[in-house]
Amino acid sequence: xxxxxxxxxxxxxxxxxxxxxxxxxxxxxxxxxxxxxxxxxxxxxxxxxxxxxxxxxxxxxxxxxxxxxxxxxxxxxxxxxxxxxxxxxxxxxxxxxxxxxxxxxxxxxxxxxxxxxxxxxxxxxxxxxxxxxxxxxxxxxxxxxxxxxxxxxxxxxxxxxxxxxxxxxxxxxxxxxxxxxxxxxxxxxxxxxxxxxxxxxxxxxxxxxxxxxxxxxxxxxxxxxxxxxxxxxxxxxx
Ligand code: FPP
Numbered sequence: 423x424x425x426x427x428x429x430x431x432x433x434x435x436x437x438x439x440x441x442x443x444x445x446x447x448x449x450x451x452x453x454x455x456x457x458x459x460x461x462x463x464x465x466x467x468x469x470x471x472x473x474x475x476x477x478x479x480x481x482x483x484x485x486x487x488x489x490x491x492x493x494x495x496x497x498x499x500x501x502x503x504x505x506x507x508x509x510x511x512x513x514x515x516x517x518x519x520x521x522x523x524x525x526x527x528x529x530x531x532x533x534x535x536x537x538x539x540x541x542x543x544x545x546x547x548x549x550x551x552x553x554x555x556x557x558x559x560x561x562x563x564x565x566x567x568x569x570x571x572x573x574x575x576x577x578x579x580x581x582x583x584x585x586x587x588x589x590x591x592x593x594x595x596x597x598x599x600x601x602x603x604x605x606x607x608x609x610x611x612x613x614x615x616x617x618x619x620x621x622x623x624x625x626x627x628x629x630x631x632x633x634x635x636x637x638x639x640x641x642x643x644x645x646x647x648x649x650x651x652x653x654x655x656x657x658x659x660x
Pocket of ligand 1: 455480481501633
């Protein structure tokens with residue numbers, strides 16, 4: 423069936439290119455991440471005006487631990503600083519923040535800040551910002567299946583009742599609709615383990631801009647272009 427509702431209600435973003443942006447300027451990679459963090463605020467603020475109710479951003483993947491210790495530690499410090507600095511503005515702007523990913527490997531002090539931010543913004547309804555931190559699509563599905571199998575073992579769920587909807591309910595993203603549009607910056611056309619299950623019918627936009635150069639204007643342009651596409655979900659146009 424053709425879908426004539428044109429708004430990209432849920433946009434997911436792979437924010438790529440921070441390292442190259444810094445290296446092109448002869449600066450340490452972390453400087454690129456700091457420049458990238460500033461863009462997050464701008465994109466969040468642009469969402470309500472273009473009908474984006476849910477924004478999900480890929481901040482740190484389960485594979486990013488392979489980076490140097492300096493870069494990983496710098497990113498963790500950056501996430502803490504971002505949470506401390508942005509909490510009040512996020513509250514004022516009606517943004518509800520939630521984190522997806524496995525918290526088990528994250529420092530306690532970061533997890534405490536994440537919990538506080540989720541709680542402090544839990545009554546906000548203007549838009550949802552979901553931050554993927556130590557997130558990987560395969561890891562998420564594996565953790566979900568483990569929990570589901572446990573519930574079957576405990577007799578809380580019958581194997582014959584397991585379907586796509588039930589499995590979706592065990593995912594980290596159980597509170598979110600599927601993404602309509604996935605954007606990746608920096609010219610790479612890969613999805614890198616991001617929202618694998620949820621993006622089955624998403625549209626993709628791969629743009630050359632490095633994340634620290636990605637403006638709200640470019641974001642708005644991509645979201646508007648989405649509005650002109652026709653989505654058929656495997657059916658035919660009517
Ligand atoms: C990918 O660029 C980016 C990351 C691994 C980190 C993303 C983090 C931010 C944008 C910082 C701010 C986030 C929040 C939530 C405050 P890359 O390092 O892979 O770039 P490269 O491909 O050029 O090396």
